[in-house]
Amino acid sequence: MREYEAVIARVEELARGLGLRWDPVVFRMSEVEEIAEVASMGLPNRFVHWYWGGAYKELRLQQDKSLLSILELVLNSRPAYAFLRRSNTYLQNVLVIAHVYGHADFFANNHWFRKSNKNMLNEAERHARTFRQYEAQYGRETVEQLLDSCLTVASTVNAFERDPTRRRRRLVYFLEEHAPLEPYEREVLQAVREEAEYFDLIQRTHVTNEGWATFVEATLLRELLSAREWAEVCVHLCARPTPYTLGYALFGAIRRRSGFEGALEARRYYEDVRLIDETLTQDLVDRLDLFVYDPRDRSRNTQVDAVKEMLIEQKLYRGEPRVEVEDPDHPRDLVLVHVEEGRKLDPRRIALYLKAVHRLWRHPVRLRANGKLYTYDRRGLSTA
């Protein structure tokens, strides 16, 4: 780490000059394996589940060969932990360091992030320990099945939802409140829901966060690097995944419109939906070569409205079907409704999904979708 001390000091100085403010950042030199582990689980020390195993395997394979390998990782905690990859070149790590300060500034100043739980590292560790204890107490298999169910319903969280009546229609909150769970089961569900909210926030600000970090990185590096180094770096910047390049382009557009001050303002108040809605133009869509692709007739729609609508829908619902609790005030029966009736749900997954919900609800679970009423009870799935 010593060789980076000077450059870190220089980056901090430049960043402060730009008007960035952040909580302390702790850098850590780490091996590829550790980075893949944290990236697949989302948090270090998180409870172990088979679901992360697939991602971990994939990342391990990618790390060695592909351009898409993860160069860096920062955690939204206080202090912020940043992982540098030991196998990076010096220049790559300088890039990473500049990028990290973009994230750290975003974590500390963005309206949504300021209120987020900065103690998630310890929380995750505590959850993991509790789950391990329950595994010993109630059996590994029981806890694993419980976790499968909890993780399945946990995707119904929304970190932005403030309205309590709307919140009660969300399955995970409904179950937490009304399901006939053992105390330990409720605790597990609660813990999984808390972690899911933490990740939901990250997901809903992904483009803004990465865009801002890349934008800061580029601004700092132009000051920091020689022309030749800068040219080398530009290749890296262009090869980043879509959220990075999209967010970067959007912040660039804001700066052209209202200066660096405007960009600072945007990073304080925006999340992805607003950033995309207000800033994405036809020109940017064309430059980024974004389009809505329809595999049925292989057509491409490059209209900004279509692209924007699809992006925003993904941001709002993650492309997952919207299923709500029909009547949260009568918690005896659980009836779920697929909100967009016109769209068909994959019938193969319905039984498995309802089984997972039934595991928590214990009583019959119904789902209105595909023009049918599915019921899952002790005897299994039936359709009416």
Next chain:
Amino acid sequence: MRIHRGRIAQHKHDELLRAYLKQNLHELIQQKELVVDGKVKTQLTTLDLPTLRYGDEEAYLAQGAGAGGGGGGGEEGVQPVGGMLGGDHHGPEVRVELDFEEFVRLAQEVLVEELELPSLQRPPRGGEVETEDFPELDDLDRIGLAADLNLEETLVASLLRNVRERGVLDFDVDLRQDGWYFVEDPSASRNHRSLEVYVLDISGSMRGDYLALVRKTIFLLWYALERRYPTNLRRYVVFQDVAEEKTREEFFSVESSGGTHISAGFEKALEMLEGVSEYDTYLFLFTDGETSSGDFELAKRKYEEALDRFDLVCYGHVNPGSRGVGGFSEYVQEVARKRSNATFANLVDLDSVREALRQFLARVDGGGKARCGSTRRSSRGWRS
């Protein structure tokens, strides 16, 4: 000490994957194109939590090729960007793919367990290793290959013999009498080498259950052989009216068509013997035995020739319908009773595969005794 949570998660994930494969091995293994680009594709989309998905193929957000998007395949020049934006499941689903080696390993595990075969110890080096990987030659023997001739010892031997027999100090080398060769030290290494020729009948009738049975048998053969021959050379031949050598990948992705000329298969297999005199040689031929009527006599002659030149000729009569053994197979069944280096297996189901393997392994473990029928004997012989 660091807990490797990533690895633990991966282990759990792979356990589940194994369970899936176990349930579906029979279907997976009969895919006509088992290996594509070194990978085995499964119908399993991902090992996933049972969340709900949309059923129909729908339009999704994409970016043009050359952009830094990622994720699954799809149309050329169309990179789905959904996954990158967090939790989105639009676009072509990524199917679980396994490296062929991994698939074989898993299949072997499943089959060994199913057949209750003894699990054998792994050799220090595994898999298909071709000729570059010679065993270390650090001992001397009077019999060996010209290339491994030890000049110093040979010249000394020649000198002594000439003094003794003719009374002259002369280096008149007679290799048959003086030759000393570098060989493996048998106490230091158990490296046997084998040439395995796999010959597969791909005439019209060969598909589905037929392929499943052949492939399972081959995987189990590998399981047994790899533990004996860490350095083996495998060659693959397919035949219908004519025979062709194939790569491993092509061998496991066959299109069945045409008539049956078993003689062509044997003939091609015999060609594979060129230049591999120091190997233990095995021929495995899989067919339904219905050779064209005009080919019968020629096939007999070629089979005899193969018996003379291979250390062991295993003939698998693939018969998933459990009909009687007729045609050319009947003839081979007769011969195999008399010849010690011939085996005949009527492959009806997995149980009969076990019987076939048992027979085969008995020949292998019987060592020299079983090999008396062979007219050619490799200098290295069996060291078991």
